[in-house]
Amino acid sequence: MESVEDILRGRLAAVEARIAAACDRSGRRREDVTLVAVTKTVGVEVARALLKLGVVDLAESRPQELWTKAEAIPDARWHLVGHLQRNKVERTVPLAAMIHAVDSVRLLEEIEAACRRRCVHLPVLLEVNASGEAAKQGFAPDEVAALADTINAVTAVRVCGLMTMAAYVEDQEATRPTFALLRGLLGELRERCPGHALGHLSMGMSNDFEVAIEEGATLIRLGTVLFEGLDSLREGLPCSP
Numbered sequence: 456m457e458s459v460e461d462i463l464r465g466r467l468a469a470v471e472a473r474i475a476a477a478c479d480r481s482g483r484r485r486e487d488v489t490l491v492a493v494t495k496t497v498g499v500e501v502a503r504a505l506l507k508l509g510v511v512d513l514a515e516s517r518p519q520e521l522w523t524k525a526e527a528i529p530d531a532r533w534h535l536v537g538h539l540q541r542n543k544v545e546r547t548v549p550l551a552a553m554i555h556a557v558d559s560v561r562l563l564e565e566i567e568a569a570c571r572r573r574c575v576h577l578p579v580l581l582e583v584n585a586s587g588e589a590a591k592q593g594f595a596p597d598e599v600a601a602l603a604d605t606i607n608a609v610t611a612v613r614v615c616g617l618m619t620m621a622a623y624v625e626d627q628e629a630t631r632p633t634f635a636l637l638r639g640l641l642g643e644l645r646e647r648c649p650g651h652a653l654g655h656l657s658m659g660m661s662n663d664f665e666v667a668i669e670e671g672a673t674l675i676r677l678g679t680v681l682f683e684g685l686d687s688l689r690e691g692l693p694c695s696p
Contacts, residue, residue: 459500459501459504459685460504460507460508462685463501463504463505463508463681463682463685464508466680466681466682467505467508467510467681470490470677470680470681471490473664473665474488474490474664474665474668474675476665477664477665477666477668477669478668480669481668481669481670483668487673488668488672488673488674488675489512489673489674489675490510490512490675490677491512491513491514491534491536491657491674491675491676491677492505492510492512492513492514492677492678492681492682493513493514493515493516493536493660493676493677493678494513494514494515494524494678494682495514495515495516495517495520495678496678496679496682496683497682497685499523499524499527499528501682501685502524502528502531503527503528505681506528506530506531511530511531511532512531512532512534512552512674513528513531513532513533513534514533514534514535514536514555514676515533515534515535515536515537516535516536516537516538517537518535518537518539518540518543518546518547519543521533521535521547521550521551522546522547522550525550525551526550532552532553533550533551533552534551534552534553534554534555534674534676535547535551535553535554535555535556536555536556536618536657536676537556538556538558538592539554539556539557539562541561541562541565544562544565544566544569545569548566548569548570548573548575548577549573549575551577552578553577553578553579553580553615554566554577554578554579554580555579555580555582555618555657555674555676556580556582556592556593556618557579557580557581557582557614558581558582558592558593558594559594560602560605563579563581563605563609563612563614564609566579566612567609567610567611567612570611570612571610571611575611576611576612576613577611577612577613578613578615578655579612579613579614579615580614580615580616580617580618580655580657581593581594581599581602581614581616581617581618582594582617582618582619583595583596583599583617583618583619583637583640584596584619585619585621585633585634585636585637585640586619586620586621586622586633588622591620593618593619596636596640599617599640599643599644600640600643600644600647602644603644603647603648606644606648606651607648607650607651613651613652614648614651614653615651615652615653615654615655616641616653616654616655616656616657616673617637617640617641617644617653617655617656617657618656618657618658618674619633619634619637619657619658620658620660621633621634621658621659621660621663621667623662624662624663627662627663627665627666628666630663630666630667631666631669631670633658634656634658634659634666634667634670634671634672635670637656637658637670638656638670638671641653641656654673655673655674656670656671656672656673656674657672657673657674657675657676658670658672658674658675659672659675659676660675660676660677660678660679661677661678661679661680661681662679664677664680
């Protein structure tokens with residue numbers, strides 16, 4: 456019987472081939488796109504196996520899950536890709552390598568204060584509701600330009616780009632306008648914040664990451680395409696000390 460690690464190695468190879476093909480189509484270098492594996496549906500053993508296979512950027516949607524897994528697997532670069540409540544900022548800051556979904560000025564200011572107290576710098580992304588769906592959080596596209604003064608005012612937080620989620624659709628080509636919009640918004644923000652390295656677009660998930668890469672994604676957040684069904688098999692993988 457194949458081990459979880461063997462299954463995961465095969466899935467990674469298939470995903471890597473798709474990433475490389477999307478980079479080729481858009482004239483981009485593979486090294487300019489980071490695969491962030493969202494481990495919210497799997498246990499620590501599966502997440503640890505991914506690290507062994509060379510994927511060091513791991514992510515959680517819920518702060519509590521990030522706390523648990525970051526303490527169990529401290530060698531990974533942990534990303535928080537879901538909503539962060541302000542009362543969970545203090546504990547999250549020292550464990551996160553990047554926070555993707557900063558969806559309000561108040562949250563940005565809370566992270567800034569926590570970073571100052573700890574004398575650390577933390578990269579964050581501003582979440583934009585580029586698909587315009589009422590159920591999604593984030594800044595409206597027409598609010599982004601006005602955030603320049605806030606970005607220029609923070610010193611401990613490093614705002615390094617934008618993040619979005621496209622609407623879930625069967626035809627991933629339909630997500631292209633959402634990703635193109637985010638790319639355009641980042642270009643406008645760069646003009647208003649010349650002193651900041653606004654280089655990241657976190658966009659693209661399991662059902663649409665190829666189009667996101669073609670539209671400039673630097674961080675793709677993948678879960679289902681890597682892990683579907685694996686957690687039930689995790690006992691087949693020996694635990695590392």
